[in-house]
Amino acid sequence: MDLDLIIINATIVTATEILPPNLSIGINSGIIVAIALSLPAAPSTRIIDAEGAYVTPGGVDSHVHLHQDNAPTGDKWESGSRSALCGGNTTILAFASQQRKDASLFPVIEEYHNRARDQSYIDYGFHLIISNPTPEILGTADGENKGELKQMVEQEGITSVKLYMTYPAYRLGDREMLEVMLRCREVGMTVMIHAENADMIDLITTRLLSSTHTLPKYHALARPQIAETEATYRAISLSTLTSTPILIVHMSSPVALSHARKAQSKQMLPIHAETCPHYMFLKSERLAAQRHPFEGAGTEDGHKHEAEGKDEWAGARHICAPPLRHSDDDLQSVWDSITNGTVTVISSDHAPSRYAHPLGKQKPIHEFSSGKTKVPPSFANTPNGLPGIETRLPLLFSAATDTAAPPGRRLSLPKFVELTSSNPAKMYGFGDRKGSLAPGYDADIVIWYPPSHTSVAKKVKITNEMLHHSIDYTPFEGFEVTNWPRYVLLRGEVKWDRDIEMEGLERGEGYGKGILGKTGDGRFLKRGKGEILVGRVGVDPAGMKDGERERWL
Structure with missing residues (x-):
């Protein structure tokens, strides 16, 4: 041959x-x-x-947001997949979002297929965001209605869902999450969870805004680490009760990571953890920036800047959820969790909005100044998310090859491949x-x-x-x-x-000449059941008798 x-x-x-x-x-x-x-x-x-x-191996970025309705200035499939390619990725997994009003998942998937079809430079797949888990979607216990989730696995090759514990548009209560997790366990779907305590965040946000603490720097205060920590512990508890493997996405809190570590190592539970480069390299001080690019500490508000060119909204570029954390110790805890094996995958969570655009990060200012709304600009009505689809692999490869990097902030090259390619491919089928x-x-x-x-x-x-x-x-x-x-x-x-x-x-021809591929090169991936990489299924919660779970499953 x-x-x-x-x-x-x-x-x-x-x-x-x-x-x-x-x-x-x-x-x-x-x-x-x-x-x-x-x-x-x-x-x-x-x-x-x-x-x-x-x-x-080509990078597998398993957590990206492209052509999402809540980010009208963000990357669509053409620009997002192009950027992913130039950063070393050959596969991306993006999200198809069910809205509360959507009674069926099939029109949702068809819509997102239409958005992506012939638009991607690289191979791709979808996770389903579930916000309305009806009996028709979940199926019935007697098997008379096998449900749309099972059909998604069998017909569409979509084998993962994402559940939110925060955000009004997507948030599920614990009972709803338990029902979805049980069904996903039965049909072989990977469950991803955004773990933050919504009530904590809503209360703090309301009080900050009532005190006119509205600037981007207050975003990190509104979403304290304990909100992630509590929700993480609760998500692990729900997983343990139902014996459902889960992946907790974009982890950033030291205590939350310690909960995942304990579940993995001491209880042998199938709790996977994901983090992102921004939680490894960036701190919340950037939310108080008054110019871009960020220039570091220097004045009483923590940033060098001259009066000319000052922009009190500049820090909005760094609004994401969970937020950037405060200290070097917080960053180090993420690195330590990578080193000790707690973190299973590093994704970009590429969910950007443009900054200087009426519908982007400056949307609250534009809408208020134009009279479209009487609600004052605040961190709370600023689009969430950061760009990072192209920089993920170079940043992490550098951590694996830069001999000048601090000893506690290095990766081995095999670890780099494991976290950015091999593990996400295995986890998602x-x-x-x-x-x-x-x-x-x-x-x-x-x-x-x-x-x-x-x-x-x-x-x-x-x-x-x-x-x-x-x-x-x-x-x-x-x-x-x-x-x-x-x-x-x-x-x-x-x-x-x-x-x-x-x-x-x-030759002065600008950027983009190195792109030899084209839209349509990427193929939709029909995926199988994901692998469990840590722990094992079937571990009973403390105090539960043998066979107790089987009586109500």
């Missing part, structure tokens, strides 16, 4: 090891078919020389095809630069100008990383070539 493509001189990284250098990867019909010291090339075989650089470099897997591959290459020898400074999303800022403006994806292959085809990108810049 003649090979379509051979990557030579590769230093392959998997989730468990770094393989010996100078290996070759043989690819045929978009699939990896061989890894060896050398492979025979036919006249038609294309050759890519990795020049000794690290070669990793396509770990048999993606997330690893091995024969039989899709040839979704990232080739980085060798450290001595001139393009990265002096590090790469992140600027919003260099990114390929449709957002007018990045929270990581000015951050330096050790490397950037040089080539990104989707099923054996080079879709991103940063060398071409840099050559275009030298």
